[in-house]
Amino acid sequence: xxxxxxxxxxxxxxxxxxxxxxxxxxxxxxxxxxxxxxxxxxxxxxxxxxxxxxxxxxxxxxxxxxxxxxxxxxxxxxxxxxxxxxxxxxxxxxxxxxxxxxxxxxxxxxxxxxx
Amino acid sequence: xxxxxxxxxxxxxxxxxxxxxxxxxxxxxxxxxxxxxxxxxxxxxxxxxxxxxxxxxxxxxxxxxxxxxxxxxxxxxxxxxxxxxxxxxxxxxxxxxxxxxxxxxxxxxxxxx
Numbered sequence: 001x002x003x004x005x006x007x008x009x010x011x012x013x014x015x016x017x018x019x020x021x022x023x024x025x026x027x028x029x030x031x032x033x034x035x036x037x038x039x040x041x042x043x044x045x046x047x048x049x050x051x052x053x054x055x056x057x058x059x060x061x062x063x064x065x066x067x068x069x070x071x072x073x074x075x076x077x078x079x080x081x082x083x084x085x086x087x088x089x090x091x092x093x094x095x096x097x098x099x100x101x102x103x104x105x106x107x108x109x110x111x112x113x114x115x
Numbered sequence: 116x117x118x119x120x121x122x123x124x125x126x127x128x129x130x131x132x133x134x135x136x137x138x139x140x141x142x143x144x145x146x147x148x149x150x151x152x153x154x155x156x157x158x159x160x161x162x163x164x165x166x167x168x169x170x171x172x173x174x175x176x177x178x179x180x181x182x183x184x185x186x187x188x189x190x191x192x193x194x195x196x197x198x199x200x201x202x203x204x205x206x207x208x209x210x211x212x213x214x215x216x217x218x219x220x221x222x223x224x225x226x227x228x
Contacts, residue, residue: 004157033215043203045219052215091158101214102148102171103207105158 002027002094006106013082014114020067021077021109023092032096034068034075035103040088048090051075079111087113118142121206121220128196129228136191136223138206144218145211147189149181152203152222164189165211196227 003026013019025034036048051059051068058066063083067076079086089110093103119140128134140147149161163171164183178200180192189206203224209217 035215042221043205043224044221045205045207047216047218050215095215101146101165101209101211102160102163103150103158103217104160107155107157 002029002032002096002104004092004094004104004106006092006109008109009107010110010112012112012114013079013086015082015084017082018078018080019082019111021079021090021092021111023075023077023106025073025075025092025094027073027094027096029096029098032094034066035093035095036064036066036075036077037091037093037103037105038086038088039091039108040085045091049077082113084113084115087111119206119208119218119220121204121223123223124221125224125226127226127228128193130196130198132196133192133194135193136204136206136225138189138191138208138220140187140189140206140208140218142208142218143210144208145186146209146214147183147186148207148209148217149189149191150205150207152205154202158205161191193225196225198227201225201227 032053034051037045049061063080089108091108092106146165151159162181182190203222205222206220207217
């Protein structure tokens with residue numbers, strides 16, 4: 001079974017600053033993927049970034065990047081130059097082929113962005 | 116605009132009612148999912164359909180009954196629900212050629228009274 005843990009229920013960042021959201025996971029699989037999803041008040045889950053476990057290079061999407069530490073089973077999300085529109089719930093998730101390609105989510109971190 | 120549309124957006128039902136949630140995807144995907152999102156809990160996978168066949172049922176009570184008549188539509192039929200079933204129900208779809216990118220609908224906020 002896979003478990004995903006987000007230890008920060010809430011985080012706050014000032015506009016234009018950088019914030020890091022933490023995530024750890026536990027899996028016995030060797031082939032898996034990790035994701036960060038954003039859920040704004042509109043409720044729609046939006047994929048922010050994804051990382052293949054076999055790739056050592058950290059994924060980057062514009063202002064979003066991850067710090068993937070495979071041995072430590074850690075997958076943190078860094079948001080640079082934070083914007084007001086980044087305020088949302090952020091969910092870390094994992095997936096492997098044995099789970100029917102379904103996502104296994106953490107409890108989420110609520111990110112507040114202050115002007 | 117989302118490629119995955121869920122209706123209704125909000126639903127209030129009594130414990131003796133029968134209702135259905137609908138999900139439609141316009142992305143040409145061949146896998147669809149139902150997730151339940153309750154307050155203070157991680158999203159829970161309920162059902163997975165791949166090529167219109169159910170491939171996973173995560174020990175969901177029988178008062179929830181999924182239906183996938185074709186690759187574009189997914190339903191969740193509800194009957195004799197309990198107040199603890201109140202939650203946000205999210206539908207998602209993905210393509211097996213790129214199953215790592217799931218697209219979600221905006222969910223149905225269900226309240227059982």
